[in-house]
Amino acid sequence: MRFRYASPARFFYRSLLLLLVALAASAQAEWKIVSAETEPGRGGIDHRHVVVEDAAAGQRVAVDVAVFPAKSTALRVIDNPDGQSLSAMMKREKFVCGVNGGYFDTEFKPIGLRVADGTTFSPSRRARLITGILLQSDRGIDVVRVSEFSRTKKIITAVQSGPFLVEGNKRIRGLNDAQLARRTFAGIATNDRAFLGFCSDVSLAELANILATVPIAADSKIRRAMNLDGGSSSAFWFAREDSSAFSISGRKPVRDFVGVVPK
16 A cells, blocks of 8 residues: 555655745745836826846846826827837827737737727627726726726726736736736826836736835835736837937737826
């Protein structure tokens, strides 16, 4: 009997040991700011370029985030059926900052809810990953779960994407920790702030950890954050006070953008 169960027992304990090691490594991941620069833009918007590092893993990434007052600015979804670049669209429409929007299919059709200027041009969809909605309503800018979304509000702008990264100032657990890619994200913070951002190659789990534990938005803590379309779709644009721009270009055409304008 001893020999019959020896091999399965060794396999069990070896698997358990590997799991504990993986969990310990994840728990020990600690991101710290290496450098941070802030530059002002128009309409009370700031651009923060933050380099963070997980020394234990030997990993360093850059985060660019536009932080703006939620009460004196407005979100806009820009439909982009012609596949123009983010920078061209931002300059032409006089936006102060912007990023790429949500997911789209192989036929260049948006996946999930899209509302632009109060008009819905793509319906909401129930799917495992696209669990969040970034919106502008008559009550202001917000990030909500699809299950919380209500048409009782006057919705001016909405883009469905996901997954959720941060909720209640805490990272969402169980996110993918293997696939590294450029990421675009959006959210709301304390001190009546909202933000749009871009991060160099990280996993979804790492991005959630960074946003929840590192003061990316300066003195504002991130309350909720959700992922937008990432990888080659990721793009970021910010208008400086002197009318020049900080820009990170996308690597392929995308169906829509999210931009910010002063009210």
